[in-house]
Structure formats: structure tokens, C-alpha cells
Amino acid sequence: MPEIMANTNHGKYPILIRTGALAQLGDVAGKTVRSRKAFVVTDSIVEGLYLEQAKKSLEGSGFEVASYVVESGEASKCEKNLFAIYGAMHDFGMTRSDLVIALGGGVVGDLTGFAAATYMRGCPLIQVPTTLLAQVDSSIGGKTGIDMPFGKNLVGAFYQPKAVVIDPGLLKSLSRTRMAEGMAEVIKYGCIRDAMLFEAIEKGQADMEWMLQRCVKIKTTVVQNDEFDTGERMLLNFGHTWGHAIEKVSGYSRYTHGEAVAIGMIKACEIGEKLGQTPKGVKERILNVLEKWHLPTSTDLPVEDLYQTMLSDKKKLNGKVYFVVIKEIGDSKTQPLSEQELKDLL
Ligand SMILES: NC(=O)c1ccc[n+]([C@@H]2O[C@H](COP(=O)([O-])OP(=O)(O)OC[C@H]3O[C@@H](n4cnc5c(N)ncnc54)[C@H](O)[C@@H]3O)[C@@H](O)[C@H]2O)c1
Numbered sequence: 001m002p003e004i005m006a007n008t009n010h011g012k013y014p015i016l017i018r019t020g021a022l023a024q025l026g027d028v029a030g031k032t033v034r035s036r037k038a039f040v041v042t043d044s045i046v047e048g049l050y051l052e053q054a055k056k057s058l059e060g061s062g063f064e065v066a067s068y069v070v071e072s073g074e075a076s077k078c079e080k081n082l083f084a085i086y087g088a089m090h091d092f093g094m095t096r097s098d099l100v101i102a103l104g105g106g107v108v109g110d111l112t113g114f115a116a117a118t119y120m121r122g123c124p125l126i127q128v129p130t131t132l133l134a135q136v137d138s139s140i141g142g143k144t145g146i147d148m149p150f151g152k153n154l155v156g157a158f159y160q161p162k163a164v165v166i167d168p169g170l171l172k173s174l175s176r177t178r179m180a181e182g183m184a185e186v187i188k189y190g191c192i193r194d195a196m197l198f199e200a201i202e203k204g205q206a207d208m209e210w211m212l213q214r215c216v217k218i219k220t221t222v223v224q225n226d227e228f229d230t231g232e233r234m235l236l237n238f239g240h241t242w243g244h245a246i247e248k249v250s251g252y253s254r255y256t257h258g259e260a261v262a263i264g265m266i267k268a269c270e271i272g273e274k275l276g277q278t279p280k281g282v283k284e285r286i287l288n289v290l291e292k293w294h295l296p297t298s299t300d301l302p303v304e305d306l307y308q309t310m311l312s313d314k315k316k317l318n319g320k321v322y323f324v325v326i327k328e329i330g331d332s333k334t335q336p337l338s339e340q341e342l343k344d345l346l
């Protein structure tokens, strides 16, 4: 199976999607850097599941390996861990030609990516995403960063990896809730860009490796056209305008990101219908698929709070709130809405 090549302003990199790919990490790393030092960051859950296998593969290709383990969970995406990682890299004698590997979900990917972007002004990085969300979303596109006490993802960098190694076999150990969370993003890709993907999910016939390829292809293409997130990349925000407000209003605890996005996709369909942009029937199809994955499709959070939260984010976007609406399954557009338009629609 051919690799997908991602093209960025900072060169090309391969994305390998294959069951069993973790065992090939050493090979990929060997082709990526000349140095033979690899620093692996992972979290406390993934450590027990896959760190040994990753190390074995790297050592088999002649790498000297050190690892650093953060606690599993969003709270680990913090400056304390970032600085601890810099320290551990220094103790390992890392130079800027040595390799950094992020082995984990989006938390490890974002944190490690930012460490790699900034340690000695940048070391080569390989992403090995282990959650479905990380495999289809966070490991691709080069966004890295940490959370700050005053908000999520507020400090970071665009930093492209040298390679991404995606092993669908690693998803076997994921909980059903985490799988569903990633599926919300997979369904999103189908809705915005890929009717065939959506139909396969609808029929329950989609093979995971095939689905990952479709999603990664969409993300790399969209990112390629808009590396610094000023235009087309906005389409990836389908369901996220309302979804982010839900996460914020509910204090990031009641819903997973994917659940909030699922509710947000349905809200975006309702808005699209009211605007005459989303044809009747589209919302029902999306709703059916989300329900199959036991994802929520509505919330009892107060509309007024969600509205105010969206407005407080709007200053980033010239006074308008942007919703992505579906023109038909597989085709979408961004729709700017003024404060008043949004109020009327809600
Ligand atoms: N950089 C981007 O473009 C981008 C995009 C979307 C999300 N994100 C970020 O990603 C983060 C969320 O990512 P996530 O959902 O992967 O969270 P996560 O990294 O916290 O992983 C979720 C949970 O699954 C566990 N886990 C990981 N792999 C596993 C496996 N194979 N088997 C069993 N358990 C496993 C983790 O230990 C954790 O408890 C957020 O911080 C978000 O801001 C970044």
C-alpha cells in the first residue's frame, strides 16, 4: 500500500497507514534521520501498551532510545511537562539532529510536537498517533502546543513532522467512548468532503485502514492548500463552532470533544436548513450515523450561554461567527454570520 505524501511549505513527509506499522517505526526513523538517538514521549496508559514495541523497533534499527512518560490526560499538556521534557532531552544529550517521537494521543502529540519545535529551535519529529482522533486529525497538519491556565492551546507553533506512522492495530485497546469520539471526526470528513466515505460508514461497511486513508487524504489536502489556517482549513471546523461553545460552557468535563462536535454538526445542519443551504434529509442521515456510534445529537445547555460564548470567540474572525454548512453530503462551505443573524437563527 503506497504511503500518502503530505506537501507543506516546509517540505514533504510520508504518512504510513498500515496495520502493524508500529513494528516499522525503526525503519521509518532510520530513513528519516542520520542520527541514531531517539527520544520518545508517551503517556502513562500508552506506556504500558506500546512503548516496549516502539523501543524494540527503534533499537532494532540501531537507535539509542530514551523515553519520557507524562500522566494520561489533558492536564499533561502544560508548561511544567514541556520544561521537564526539555530537561530530559538535555540529560539524554540530545542535539538538534536527534529524533523526537510522539507516541500517544493528541495530548502527547501536541505537547511533544511543541517540544520538538522549540528544543534547540527544532528537532526532527515523528508522530505515532495512538487514538483515532490523533490518527485522523491531530497528528496531521503541524499544529502543536500546550494549554495555559487562561485557555486551551494558547501557546504553540506550526511545526511539521518528518513522518507520521499510523497503525490502526493500536486502536484495539481504545475504549468505546474514545473510538466514538474519533468517529465523530471521521463522520465530519465524510460530510464536508467525501460522500463515498460517508456512505460506507452509513452502511457499516467501512474498513478502518481504508477510512483512515480517506480522512488523512482530506486533512493533508486541505492543510496543503491552507497551511496556516486562514481559509479552506476552516471547513474542518464543521460542527466545531457550536461544539467548542458546548465544551466551554460545560467546563470541558460533561462531553468529550467528539460528543460536542456531534451535537455541533446537527446544529450546523439546522442552521444550514434555515438558511436554505442544507437540503432536507441531510440532517437525518448524519443523525442516524451519529446515533449508531452512540454519540449525542442535542444538548440541554442554555442556548443563551452558548450564544454568548460563541460571540466572545468572534473577535478572532472580523466580528463574524463562522459556521460550516453542508450543501450536500460530501460538499460544504463556510458561512459567516453577524451577531444578529446568529441570534435570529438560534
Ligand atoms: N494539533 C491538532 O491539530 C489537534 C487537533 C485536534 C485535537 N487536538 C488536541 O488533541 C487532544 C485530544 O487528543 P486525544 O483525544 O487523542 O486525547 P488523549 O491524548 O488524552 O488520549 C485519550 C485517552 O486515550 C488514552 N490512549 C491513547 N492511546 C490509546 C490506545 N491506543 N489504547 C488505549 N488508550 C489509549 C490516553 O492515555 C488518554 O487517556 C486535545 O488536547 C486537543 O486539543 C489537536
Ligand SMILES: [Zn+2]
Residues within 6 Å of the ligand: 137, 185, 240, 257, 261
Ligand atoms: Zn475536532
